[in-house]
Amino acid sequence: MGHHCCSKQKVKRGLWSPEEDEKLIRCITTHGHGCWSSVPKLAGLQRCGKSCRLRWINYLRPDLKRGSFSPQEERVIIDVHRILGNRWAQIAKHLPGRTDNEVKNFWNSCIKKKLIAQGLDPKTHNLMISSSSSYHHHHQSTASIVNNNNACNNLNNHIYQQPTSVFPVNSQIILRDPSMEYMMNPPAAAPYVTLLPHPPPPHPLHEAISIPTNNFDYQNPNLVWTGKDQNSNASMGLANCPPLMETKPTSYSSVNPPGFEFTEENCLWGTTTTTSTGISGTIDHQSFVLPRLQVAAVQPPPPPEEEQQIKQIQQKKAAVFEVVVDEFDETNEVVLMNNKDGGSHDQEMEMSTTSFNSSNFDLEFMDSTIMSCGMYSNMNSSSSMDQLAWDC
DNA sequence: AAGGAGGGCAACCGCATGTAC
DNA sequence: TGTACATGCGGTTGCCCTCCT
Numbered sequence: 001m002g003h004h005c006c007s008k009q010k011v012k013r014g015l016w017s018p019e020e021d022e023k024l025i026r027c028i029t030t031h032g033h034g035c036w037s038s039v040p041k042l043a044g045l046q047r048c049g050k051s052c053r054l055r056w057i058n059y060l061r062p063d064l065k066r067g068s069f070s071p072q073e074e075r076v077i078i079d080v081h082r083i084l085g086n087r088w089a090q091i092a093k094h095l096p097g098r099t100d101n102e103v104k105n106f107w108n109s110c111i112k113k114k115l116i117a118q119g120l121d122p123k124t125h126n127l128m129i130s131s132s133s134s135y136h137h138h139h140q141s142t143a144s145i146v147n148n149n150n151a152c153n154n155l156n157n158h159i160y161q162q163p164t165s166v167f168p169v170n171s172q173i174i175l176r177d178p179s180m181e182y183m184m185n186p187p188a189a190a191p192y193v194t195l196l197p198h199p200p201p202p203h204p205l206h207e208a209i210s211i212p213t214n215n216f217d218y219q220n221p222n223l224v225w226t227g228k229d230q231n232s233n234a235s236m237g238l239a240n241c242p243p244l245m246e247t248k249p250t251s252y253s254s255v256n257p258p259g260f261e262f263t264e265e266n267c268l269w270g271t272t273t274t275t276s277t278g279i280s281g282t283i284d285h286q287s288f289v290l291p292r293l294q295v296a297a298v299q300p301p302p303p304p305e306e307e308q309q310i311k312q313i314q315q316k317k318a319a320v321f322e323v324v325v326d327e328f329d330e331t332n333e334v335v336l337m338n339n340k341d342g343g344s345h346d347q348e349m350e351m352s353t354t355s356f357n358s359s360n361f362d363l364e365f366m367d368s369t370i371m372s373c374g375m376y377s378n379m380n381s382s383s384s385m386d387q388l389a390w391d392c
Numbered sequence: 393a394a395g396g397a398g399g400g401c402a403a404c405c406g407c408a409t410g411t412a413c
Numbered sequence: 414t415g416t417a418c419a420t421g422c423g424g425t426t427g428c429c430c431t432c433c434t
Contacts, residue, residue, distance in 0.1 A: 013403080013404075014402095014403075014404095015402070015403075016402090016403090050404085050405095051403075051404080054402090054403065054404080055402090055403085058402075058403080059402075059403095101401085101402075101403085102401085105400070105401055105402085106400095106401095108400090109399065109400055109401080110400090
């Protein structure tokens with residue numbers, strides 16, 4: 001029985017023989033793989049296109065790097081996973097020659113165990129609180145590997161965690177071209193993420209995105225996150241930053257984090273606007289800031305009896321989220337980008353100070369970073385709000 | 393030496409998304 | 414606009430090898 005996509009034909013499954021590999025290689029080098037569904041026929045293989053594609057991508061592609069992962073690669077995986085989570089394809093893009101499958105397998109078979117052995121939740125990279133945490137064999141559901149802390153608890157950890165990570169975290173690998181500058185020249189002492197513990201702020205649960213105000217500092221020399229109160233003018237200005245940008249990004253191709261959607265209507269540059277339901281990224285003369293995003297929660301409606309209370313809280317609270325990136329090159333070009341294809345960094349860097357090519361802007365990174373910095377915390381961020389928590 | 397358990401890796405499955413018609 | 418198909422992705426499974434008893 002083959003895939004449902006190719007149930008019409010009789011296809012072979014299981015391991016590939018050297019002969020099949022040879023046929024596939026010959027076919028693709030000759031014809032390319034414009035349409036995978038036609039590859040089996042062209043190659044004379046009793047496989048479905050999906051299987052051919054997988055075999056090519058994961059094993060036969062000439063640019064694959066075989067062999068075990070280096071410590072540098074391992075560190076990259078951990079760093080990126082901490083930000084992106086199980087987005088293996090995205091993580092693999094930071095490791096030239098590695099496939100998502102390879103990264104995933106390496107994570108499941110090696111890194112995850114290391115983290116667990118050190119008492120870290122491989123999902124959140126935080127210390128696991130529950131002693132009931134247990135690690136099961138990989139054939140069990142991944143969800144059962146860590147403790148049963150639900151997402152809400154994990155989210156709390158993002159905000160109020162002690163600086164527990166034993167792995168150096170360097171966001172530079174994402175803010176900069178990941179084309180192995182990091183791997184080739186790993187920092188001698190990579191900075192550690194330090195999330196300073198503060199008393200939990202009150203969070204209305206159903207506020208679209210609620211940035212903890214003044215309660216965390218992401219202490220990384222390359223990326224400074226600041227939470228800022230609506231009424232606070234305090235911001236972390238940086239020297240040597242470019243002048244005001246006024247360019248509006250045109251489109252986003254990113255995948256929004258589950259449960260949220262970005263609305264583009266307010267994606268403007270250069271002004272700071274606070275909405276009660278969104279976060280704002282701003283650019284001022286001293287700091288480069290992400291495009292203003294209005295992040296609307298796409299979540300089930302709260303129970304009726306809670307709506308009123310939530311509305312009241314929402315009216316009281318708004319947050320301005322400011323991301324200040326102090327990474328500009330000598331020509332004031334924005335370095336906050338991602339070389340997804342592992343291509344020329346210089347090419348990627350060709351951005352003017354007055355125009356911002358949104359295609360180079362790694363919104364996915366930003367999405368995920370936002371998530372990793374506790375922006376989901378609104379779902380269950382404080383004990384006072386626990387009573388309002390949904391099942392999540 | 394034999395058999396079971398565990399680990400690593402390749403491949404499959406199902407779903408989401410994109411695209412052409 | 415709806416549908417079918419292609420592709421991409423993450424989770425899961427199955428096979429094979431190694432280690433341990």
